[in-house]
Amino acid sequence: MASIITVSGLTKSYASGFQALKGVDLEIEEGEIFALLGPNGAGKTTMISIICGNVRATGGSVTVAGHDIVRDYRGSRSAIGLVPQELHTDAFERVIDTVTFSRGLFGKPRNDAYIEKILRDLSLWDKRHSKILELSGGMKRRVMIAKALSHEPRVLFLDEPTAGVDVELRRDMWKLIGELRQTGVTIILTTHYIEEAEEMADRVGVIDKGELILVEEKTVLMKKLGRKTLTVVLAEPLAAVPPELAEWQVALKADGHEIEYEFDTRAERTGVSSLLRRLGDLGIGYKDLNTQQSSLEDIFVSLVHQEKAA
Numbered sequence: 001m002a003s004i005i006t007v008s009g010l011t012k013s014y015a016s017g018f019q020a021l022k023g024v025d026l027e028i029e030e031g032e033i034f035a036l037l038g039p040n041g042a043g044k045t046t047m048i049s050i051i052c053g054n055v056r057a058t059g060g061s062v063t064v065a066g067h068d069i070v071r072d073y074r075g076s077r078s079a080i081g082l083v084p085q086e087l088h089t090d091a092f093e094r095v096i097d098t099v100t101f102s103r104g105l106f107g108k109p110r111n112d113a114y115i116e117k118i119l120r121d122l123s124l125w126d127k128r129h130s131k132i133l134e135l136s137g138g139m140k141r142r143v144m145i146a147k148a149l150s151h152e153p154r155v156l157f158l159d160e161p162t163a164g165v166d167v168e169l170r171r172d173m174w175k176l177i178g179e180l181r182q183t184g185v186t187i188i189l190t191t192h193y194i195e196e197a198e199e200m201a202d203r204v205g206v207i208d209k210g211e212l213i214l215v216e217e218k219t220v221l222m223k224k225l226g227r228k229t230l231t232v233v234l235a236e237p238l239a240a241v242p243p244e245l246a247e248w249q250v251a252l253k254a255d256g257h258e259i260e261y262e263f264d265t266r267a268e269r270t271g272v273s274s275l276l277r278r279l280g281d282l283g284i285g286y287k288d289l290n291t292q293q294s295s296l297e298d299i300f301v302s303l304v305h306q307e308k309a310a
């Protein structure tokens with residue numbers, strides 16, 4: 001698939017000297033939903049703000065739909081819709097006016113049919129004459145999305161679309177984002193919630209301390225996340241894995257004092273109890289057992305360690 005955004009060697013140092021981005025490379029494919037995950041202060045908002053032209057990069061380059069964000073700011077910006085973290089819109093304005101006005105800001109000719117379509121798609125049509133202040137929190141978020149879509153962007157950025165919203169509204173947002181993708185728009189969202197990435201994304205990028213430490217297909221990442229490692233601490237060390245254990249593909253660790261077995265927690269049969277039974281049948285005694293989940297945290301940590309070691 002073709003890239004719609006290309007980020008190359010992107011760096012950002014704030015005036016304080018703080019380095020918020022340390023050389024990020026990333027390609028976003030047209031039509032995908034990409035989730036950017038990372039802890040507080042990782043650099044997610046900084047990166048989005050640079051791509052959208054609200055913050056100036058210190059180094060590197062970005063193109064959006066073929067337009068360089070500095071040399072051709074207008075071209076790149078008109079390809080982007082941004083739903084920022086904070087909801088700010090004029091409380092006294094009416095829904096239809098604020099959305100129509102947003103389109104005008106991009107110099108696009110009036111298109112009532114298109115505005116009606118997005119308001120209908122976002123279930124705001126019945127509220128089109130309401131003032132923003134009369135809307136619920138969930139509807140206000142929808143208005144922000146309608147504004148961001150008003151000029152027909154090819155890419156939509158959602159900065160923490162479900163921060164601080166209740167579970168029901170979160171599910172609504174997920175459904176809505178799924179529907180938006182059907183219209184062909186490329187979606188990039190930032191989130192702290194792994195479930196959000198699990199629910200929505202085609203690919204996931206993990207950013208930590210200004211570095212993109214992982215970019216992976218969601219399904220691959222979830223496979224890793226669903227895995228656990230069972231460690232069996234043996235009573236007596238083994239010189240080799242007995243052939244009777246071949247079907248579990250165990251590994252011998254700690255100079256033969258431990259057996260490690262990796263299993264999928266989501267599988268109907270994890271193989272754990274049959275492995276322990278087989279050990280019993282073989283007369284292989286053990287002193288202790290423990291299991292460890294491979295969490296996103298683990299993936300974070302091991303990647304950061306690998307990077308440091310390198």
Ligand SMILES: Nc1ncnc2c1ncn2[C@@H]1O[C@H](COP(=O)(O)OP(=O)(O)OP(=O)(O)O)[C@@H](O)[C@H]1O
Pocket residue numbers: 014015016018020038039040041042043044045046047
């Ligand atoms: N204008 C600024 N001046 C100096 N430092 C800044 C500025 N804006 C952001 N930072 C710092 O840059 C780092 C990255 O911030 P950023 O907002 O990009 O993180 P984030 O990943 O979006 O975090 P969060 O999940 O909390 O929104 C933080 O340490 C932040 O304090």
